[in-house]
Amino acid sequence: MLPLLHEDCFKRLLSITLYHAISTLFVHMDLHNYLEIQKLSIDKALDTLLPREDQFPPHLHKAMRYCLFAGGKRIRPILAIAAAEAVGGNPEDIIQEASALELIHTFTLIHDDLPAMDNDDYRRGVLATHKIFGEAMAILAGDALLTEAFKILSLGCKRGVHKPEHIVSIIEVVAEASGSRGIVGGQVEDIDSEGKVIEQKHLEYIHQHKTGSLITASVLLGGTLAEGSEQEIEHLKTYGTSIGLAFQITDDILDIKGSSEELGKKTGSDHNKGKATYPGILGIGQAEERKRELYEEAIHALQSFDEKADHLREIGLYIIERHC
Ligand code: GRG
Numbered sequence: 001m002l003p004l005l006h007e008d009c010f011k012r013l014l015s016i017t018l019y020h021a022i023s024t025l026f027v028h029m030d031l032h033n034y035l036e037i038q039k040l041s042i043d044k045a046l047d048t049l050l051p052r053e054d055q056f057p058p059h060l061h062k063a064m065r066y067c068l069f070a071g072g073k074r075i076r077p078i079l080a081i082a083a084a085e086a087v088g089g090n091p092e093d094i095i096q097e098a099s100a101l102e103l104i105h106t107f108t109l110i111h112d113d114l115p116a117m118d119n120d121d122y123r124r125g126v127l128a129t130h131k132i133f134g135e136a137m138a139i140l141a142g143d144a145l146l147t148e149a150f151k152i153l154s155l156g157c158k159r160g161v162h163k164p165e166h167i168v169s170i171i172e173v174v175a176e177a178s179g180s181r182g183i184v185g186g187q188v189e190d191i192d193s194e195g196k197v198i199e200q201k202h203l204e205y206i207h208q209h210k211t212g213s214l215i216t217a218s219v220l221l222g223g224t225l226a227e228g229s230e231q232e233i234e235h236l237k238t239y240g241t242s243i244g245l246a247f248q249i250t251d252d253i254l255d256i257k258g259s260s261e262e263l264g265k266k267t268g269s270d271h272n273k274g275k276a277t278y279p280g281i282l283g284i285g286q287a288e289e290r291k292r293e294l295y296e297e298a299i300h301a302l303q304s305f306d307e308k309a310d311h312l313r314e315i316g317l318y319i320i321e322r323h324c
Pocket of ligand 1: 105124184251
Protein backbone atom coordinates (compact mmCIF):
# COMPACT_ATOMS: atom_id res chain seq x y z
CA MET A 1 0.00 0.00 0.00
CA LEU A 2 2.65 2.49 1.12
CA PRO A 3 4.61 2.83 -2.11
CA LEU A 4 1.42 4.03 -3.79
CA LEU A 5 1.60 7.19 -1.68
CA HIS A 6 4.27 9.76 -2.32
CA GLU A 7 6.52 9.97 0.79
CA ASP A 8 5.72 13.66 1.44
CA CYS A 9 2.04 13.04 1.03
CA PHE A 10 2.21 10.08 3.40
CA LYS A 11 4.06 12.16 6.03
CA ARG A 12 1.49 14.95 5.74
CA LEU A 13 -1.37 12.46 6.08
CA LEU A 14 0.30 10.89 9.08
CA SER A 15 0.86 14.23 10.78
CA ILE A 16 -2.77 15.30 10.16
CA THR A 17 -4.04 12.01 11.61
CA LEU A 18 -1.71 12.34 14.58
CA TYR A 19 -2.70 15.97 15.08
CA HIS A 20 -6.40 14.98 15.17
CA ALA A 21 -5.77 12.08 17.53
CA ILE A 22 -3.70 14.24 19.89
CA SER A 23 -6.06 17.20 19.81
CA THR A 24 -9.06 14.90 20.49
CA LEU A 25 -7.13 13.47 23.43
CA PHE A 26 -6.45 16.99 24.75
CA VAL A 27 -10.12 17.97 24.41
CA HIS A 28 -11.09 14.85 26.41
CA MET A 29 -8.42 15.50 29.04
CA ASP A 30 -9.42 19.14 29.23
CA LEU A 31 -13.10 18.30 29.66
CA HIS A 32 -12.29 15.62 32.19
CA ASN A 33 -10.39 18.19 34.28
CA TYR A 34 -13.15 20.76 33.84
CA LEU A 35 -15.84 18.29 34.98
CA GLU A 36 -13.73 17.26 37.99
CA ILE A 37 -13.07 20.85 39.06
CA GLN A 38 -16.73 21.86 38.71
CA LYS A 39 -17.86 18.75 40.58
CA LEU A 40 -15.56 19.62 43.49
CA SER A 41 -16.86 23.17 43.81
CA ILE A 42 -20.50 22.00 43.50
CA ASP A 43 -19.95 19.38 46.21
CA LYS A 44 -18.37 22.00 48.45
CA ALA A 45 -21.34 24.33 47.92
CA LEU A 46 -23.82 21.51 48.59
CA ASP A 47 -22.03 20.57 51.79
CA THR A 48 -22.16 24.17 53.02
CA LEU A 49 -25.77 24.77 51.98
CA LEU A 50 -27.36 21.64 53.48
CA PRO A 51 -28.05 21.20 57.21
CA ARG A 52 -25.31 19.15 58.85
CA GLU A 53 -25.97 15.47 59.65
CA ASP A 54 -26.04 16.10 63.39
CA GLN A 55 -28.52 18.98 63.11
CA PHE A 56 -31.95 18.10 64.52
CA PRO A 57 -33.60 15.88 63.29
CA PRO A 58 -30.36 13.99 62.51
CA HIS A 59 -32.06 10.95 61.00
CA LEU A 60 -33.62 13.16 58.30
CA HIS A 61 -30.46 15.15 57.58
CA LYS A 62 -28.45 11.93 57.30
CA ALA A 63 -30.98 10.57 54.80
CA MET A 64 -30.91 13.81 52.78
CA ARG A 65 -27.12 13.66 52.47
CA TYR A 66 -26.86 9.90 51.89
CA CYS A 67 -27.80 9.65 48.19
CA LEU A 68 -26.60 13.20 47.45
CA PHE A 69 -23.01 12.41 48.41
CA ALA A 70 -22.99 8.75 47.29
CA GLY A 71 -21.86 9.83 43.80
CA GLY A 72 -23.38 11.42 40.73
CA LYS A 73 -21.94 13.30 37.78
CA ARG A 74 -23.44 16.72 38.79
CA ILE A 75 -24.18 17.25 35.12
CA ARG A 76 -27.16 19.59 35.65
CA PRO A 77 -25.28 22.15 37.79
CA ILE A 78 -22.28 21.81 35.45
CA LEU A 79 -24.52 22.56 32.47
CA ALA A 80 -25.82 25.64 34.29
CA ILE A 81 -22.24 26.81 34.90
CA ALA A 82 -21.18 26.13 31.31
CA ALA A 83 -24.24 28.04 30.04
CA ALA A 84 -23.35 30.98 32.28
CA GLU A 85 -19.78 30.91 30.87
CA ALA A 86 -21.17 30.76 27.33
CA VAL A 87 -22.88 34.14 27.78
CA GLY A 88 -19.84 35.68 29.50
CA GLY A 89 -20.83 35.10 33.14
CA ASN A 90 -18.71 34.21 36.15
CA PRO A 91 -19.34 30.60 37.33
CA GLU A 92 -18.71 31.57 40.97
CA ASP A 93 -21.74 33.87 40.91
CA ILE A 94 -24.15 31.05 40.14
CA ILE A 95 -22.65 28.10 42.03
CA GLN A 96 -25.34 28.11 44.74
CA GLU A 97 -28.29 28.27 42.36
CA ALA A 98 -26.64 25.64 40.14
CA SER A 99 -26.20 23.37 43.17
CA ALA A 100 -29.90 23.67 43.97
CA LEU A 101 -30.56 21.82 40.69
CA GLU A 102 -28.63 18.84 42.06
CA LEU A 103 -30.89 18.76 45.12
CA ILE A 104 -33.96 18.56 42.89
CA HIS A 105 -32.34 15.89 40.71
CA THR A 106 -31.30 13.80 43.74
CA PHE A 107 -34.80 14.10 45.15
CA THR A 108 -36.22 12.68 41.88
CA LEU A 109 -33.76 9.75 42.07
CA ILE A 110 -34.73 8.93 45.67
CA HIS A 111 -38.45 8.98 44.85
CA ASP A 112 -37.97 7.18 41.54
CA ASP A 113 -36.35 4.23 43.35
CA LEU A 114 -39.24 3.79 45.80
CA PRO A 115 -41.28 0.56 45.63
CA ALA A 116 -44.32 2.58 44.51
CA MET A 117 -42.36 3.85 41.50
CA ASP A 118 -39.45 1.97 39.88
CA ASN A 119 -38.67 -0.17 42.92
CA ASP A 120 -34.89 -0.15 42.47
CA ASP A 121 -32.50 -1.34 45.17
CA TYR A 122 -29.32 0.39 44.05
CA ARG A 123 -28.44 3.96 43.12
CA ARG A 124 -25.08 5.66 42.64
CA GLY A 125 -23.30 2.43 43.56
CA VAL A 126 -24.93 2.04 46.97
CA LEU A 127 -28.24 0.75 48.34
CA ALA A 128 -31.12 3.10 47.53
CA THR A 129 -32.18 5.55 50.26
CA HIS A 130 -35.39 3.64 51.14
CA LYS A 131 -33.37 0.42 51.56
CA ILE A 132 -31.25 2.08 54.26
CA PHE A 133 -33.63 4.56 55.91
CA GLY A 134 -37.05 3.05 55.13
CA GLU A 135 -39.74 4.30 52.76
CA ALA A 136 -41.22 7.03 54.95
CA MET A 137 -37.82 8.61 55.54
CA ALA A 138 -36.89 8.34 51.84
CA ILE A 139 -40.09 10.18 50.90
CA LEU A 140 -39.46 12.86 53.52
CA ALA A 141 -35.76 13.24 52.69
CA GLY A 142 -36.76 13.75 49.04
CA ASP A 143 -39.43 16.30 50.03
CA ALA A 144 -36.89 18.18 52.14
CA LEU A 145 -34.31 18.24 49.31
CA LEU A 146 -36.89 19.67 46.90
CA THR A 147 -38.03 22.41 49.26
CA GLU A 148 -34.43 23.24 50.26
CA ALA A 149 -33.63 23.74 46.58
CA PHE A 150 -36.27 26.44 46.22
CA LYS A 151 -35.07 28.11 49.42
CA ILE A 152 -31.54 28.27 47.94
CA LEU A 153 -32.87 29.70 44.66
CA SER A 154 -34.80 32.41 46.50
CA LEU A 155 -31.72 33.30 48.59
CA GLY A 156 -30.16 34.61 45.39
CA CYS A 157 -32.08 37.88 45.98
CA LYS A 158 -30.66 38.30 49.50
CA ARG A 159 -27.08 37.68 48.35
CA GLY A 160 -27.46 40.70 46.09
CA VAL A 161 -25.48 39.05 43.29
CA HIS A 162 -28.46 38.69 40.95
CA LYS A 163 -31.32 40.93 39.92
CA PRO A 164 -34.54 39.95 41.76
CA GLU A 165 -36.39 39.64 38.42
CA HIS A 166 -33.82 37.06 37.25
CA ILE A 167 -34.25 35.07 40.47
CA VAL A 168 -38.04 35.13 40.08
CA SER A 169 -37.67 34.08 36.45
CA ILE A 170 -35.46 31.05 37.24
CA ILE A 171 -37.73 29.98 40.10
CA GLU A 172 -40.58 29.96 37.59
CA VAL A 173 -38.50 28.02 35.04
CA VAL A 174 -37.34 25.40 37.57
CA ALA A 175 -40.81 25.04 39.15
CA GLU A 176 -42.41 24.58 35.74
CA ALA A 177 -39.75 22.04 34.74
CA SER A 178 -40.40 20.07 37.94
CA GLY A 179 -44.20 20.01 38.10
CA SER A 180 -47.00 18.49 36.04
CA ARG A 181 -45.79 20.31 32.90
CA GLY A 182 -42.34 18.85 33.47
CA ILE A 183 -40.78 15.98 35.45
CA VAL A 184 -43.97 14.90 37.24
CA GLY A 185 -45.90 14.83 33.94
CA GLY A 186 -43.17 12.73 32.31
CA GLN A 187 -42.96 10.36 35.25
CA VAL A 188 -46.74 9.81 35.27
CA GLU A 189 -46.75 8.92 31.57
CA ASP A 190 -43.68 6.72 32.07
CA ILE A 191 -45.44 4.72 34.81
CA ASP A 192 -48.74 4.56 32.90
CA SER A 193 -46.96 3.27 29.78
CA GLU A 194 -45.27 0.31 31.47
CA GLY A 195 -46.00 -2.90 29.60
CA LYS A 196 -47.71 -1.02 26.74
CA VAL A 197 -46.66 -0.39 23.15
CA ILE A 198 -46.55 3.37 22.63
CA GLU A 199 -45.82 5.69 19.69
CA GLN A 200 -42.40 7.36 19.36
CA LYS A 201 -44.08 10.76 19.83
CA HIS A 202 -45.48 9.65 23.18
CA LEU A 203 -42.07 8.29 24.23
CA GLU A 204 -40.49 11.60 23.24
CA TYR A 205 -42.97 13.38 25.53
CA ILE A 206 -41.99 11.07 28.41
CA HIS A 207 -38.25 11.53 27.89
CA GLN A 208 -38.47 15.27 27.27
CA HIS A 209 -40.42 15.75 30.48
CA LYS A 210 -39.06 13.28 33.01
CA THR A 211 -35.42 14.00 32.04
CA GLY A 212 -35.14 16.75 29.43
CA SER A 213 -37.05 19.44 31.30
CA LEU A 214 -34.58 19.74 34.21
CA ILE A 215 -31.64 19.70 31.80
CA THR A 216 -33.19 22.51 29.75
CA ALA A 217 -34.01 24.40 32.97
CA SER A 218 -30.35 24.04 34.01
CA VAL A 219 -28.96 25.81 30.95
CA LEU A 220 -31.71 28.43 31.19
CA LEU A 221 -30.81 29.03 34.83
CA GLY A 222 -27.14 29.60 33.96
CA GLY A 223 -27.91 31.77 30.95
CA THR A 224 -30.50 33.90 32.76
CA LEU A 225 -28.49 34.53 35.93
CA ALA A 226 -25.44 35.42 33.84
CA GLU A 227 -27.66 37.91 32.00
CA GLY A 228 -27.61 36.37 28.54
CA SER A 229 -29.53 38.23 25.84
CA GLU A 230 -33.04 37.10 24.83
CA GLN A 231 -31.61 35.55 21.68
CA GLU A 232 -28.85 33.73 23.60
CA ILE A 233 -31.44 32.33 26.03
CA GLU A 234 -33.53 31.10 23.09
CA HIS A 235 -30.49 29.29 21.61
CA LEU A 236 -29.63 27.81 25.02
CA LYS A 237 -33.20 26.52 25.27
CA THR A 238 -32.85 24.76 21.91
CA TYR A 239 -29.49 23.31 23.01
CA GLY A 240 -31.01 22.10 26.31
CA THR A 241 -34.07 20.56 24.66
CA SER A 242 -31.96 18.57 22.17
CA ILE A 243 -29.24 17.50 24.58
CA GLY A 244 -31.82 16.67 27.27
CA LEU A 245 -33.56 14.18 25.00
CA ALA A 246 -30.19 12.82 23.84
CA PHE A 247 -29.28 12.33 27.52
CA GLN A 248 -32.28 10.06 28.13
CA ILE A 249 -31.76 8.12 24.87
CA THR A 250 -28.18 7.49 26.03
CA ASP A 251 -29.59 6.36 29.38
CA ASP A 252 -31.90 3.91 27.56
CA ILE A 253 -28.96 2.55 25.55
CA LEU A 254 -26.74 2.24 28.64
CA ASP A 255 -29.46 0.20 30.34
CA ILE A 256 -28.81 -2.38 27.60
CA LYS A 257 -25.13 -1.94 26.72
CA GLY A 258 -23.67 -0.40 29.89
CA SER A 259 -21.98 -2.02 32.87
CA SER A 260 -23.69 -2.19 36.28
CA GLU A 261 -20.38 -1.35 37.99
CA GLU A 262 -19.88 1.84 36.01
CA LEU A 263 -23.54 2.86 36.23
CA GLY A 264 -23.84 2.08 39.95
CA LYS A 265 -27.21 0.39 39.43
CA LYS A 266 -28.59 -2.73 37.79
CA THR A 267 -28.73 -2.78 34.00
CA GLY A 268 -31.61 -4.36 32.06
CA SER A 269 -34.16 -2.90 34.42
CA ASP A 270 -36.10 -1.02 31.69
CA HIS A 271 -36.68 -4.25 29.82
CA ASN A 272 -37.62 -6.17 32.98
CA LYS A 273 -40.20 -3.53 33.89
CA GLY A 274 -41.63 -3.31 30.38
CA LYS A 275 -40.57 0.34 30.10
CA ALA A 276 -40.93 2.17 26.81
CA THR A 277 -37.45 3.08 25.53
CA TYR A 278 -35.85 4.34 22.31
CA PRO A 279 -33.98 1.08 21.62
CA GLY A 280 -37.22 -0.78 22.38
CA ILE A 281 -39.19 1.21 19.79
CA LEU A 282 -36.50 1.94 17.17
CA GLY A 283 -33.80 -0.67 17.81
CA ILE A 284 -30.30 0.16 19.06
CA GLY A 285 -28.97 1.34 15.68
CA GLN A 286 -31.71 3.92 15.06
CA ALA A 287 -31.67 5.00 18.71
CA GLU A 288 -27.93 5.71 18.33
CA GLU A 289 -28.64 7.64 15.13
CA ARG A 290 -31.38 9.72 16.76
CA LYS A 291 -29.08 10.53 19.69
CA ARG A 292 -26.35 11.74 17.31
CA GLU A 293 -28.89 13.78 15.31
CA LEU A 294 -29.99 15.50 18.53
CA TYR A 295 -26.36 16.20 19.44
CA GLU A 296 -25.85 17.86 16.03
CA GLU A 297 -28.98 19.97 16.62
CA ALA A 298 -27.65 21.01 20.03
CA ILE A 299 -24.29 22.04 18.55
CA HIS A 300 -26.02 23.89 15.73
CA ALA A 301 -28.00 25.90 18.30
CA LEU A 302 -24.69 27.24 19.63
CA GLN A 303 -23.34 28.40 16.27
CA SER A 304 -23.61 32.12 17.06
CA PHE A 305 -21.68 31.66 20.35
CA ASP A 306 -17.89 32.08 20.48
CA GLU A 307 -15.31 29.87 22.19
CA LYS A 308 -16.82 30.69 25.60
CA ALA A 309 -19.45 28.07 24.70
CA ASP A 310 -16.83 25.36 24.08
CA HIS A 311 -17.45 23.63 27.41
CA LEU A 312 -21.14 23.46 26.55
CA ARG A 313 -20.22 21.94 23.17
CA GLU A 314 -17.85 19.40 24.76
CA ILE A 315 -20.40 18.45 27.43
CA GLY A 316 -22.86 17.75 24.59
CA LEU A 317 -20.47 15.16 23.17
CA TYR A 318 -19.75 13.76 26.63
CA ILE A 319 -23.50 13.31 27.21
CA ILE A 320 -23.93 11.09 24.17
CA GLU A 321 -20.64 9.20 24.56
CA ARG A 322 -20.65 8.63 28.34
CA HIS A 323 -20.44 5.19 29.95
CA CYS A 324 -22.23 6.11 33.15
C1 GRG B 1 -39.88 16.82 40.47
C2 GRG B 1 -41.89 17.29 41.91
C3 GRG B 1 -41.03 16.28 41.22
C4 GRG B 1 -41.33 14.95 41.31
C5 GRG B 1 -40.44 13.87 40.82
C6 GRG B 1 -39.80 10.64 40.94
C7 GRG B 1 -40.14 11.61 39.88
C8 GRG B 1 -41.17 12.69 40.20
C9 GRG B 1 -39.55 11.58 38.67
C10 GRG B 1 -38.45 10.67 38.26
C11 GRG B 1 -37.59 11.36 37.25
C12 GRG B 1 -36.32 10.61 36.91
C13 GRG B 1 -35.57 9.97 38.01
C14 GRG B 1 -35.89 10.56 35.63
C15 GRG B 1 -34.65 9.90 35.18
C16 GRG B 1 -33.58 10.92 34.94
C17 GRG B 1 -32.22 10.32 34.77
C18 GRG B 1 -31.78 10.02 33.40
C19 GRG B 1 -31.46 10.09 35.84
C20 GRG B 1 -30.04 9.70 35.80
O1 GRG B 1 -29.31 10.92 35.84
P1 GRG B 1 -27.73 10.96 35.87
O2 GRG B 1 -27.20 10.00 34.88
O3 GRG B 1 -27.44 10.41 37.34
O4 GRG B 1 -27.31 12.37 35.74
P2 GRG B 1 -26.28 10.85 38.36
O5 GRG B 1 -26.31 9.78 39.41
O6 GRG B 1 -24.99 10.89 37.60
O7 GRG B 1 -26.66 12.17 38.90
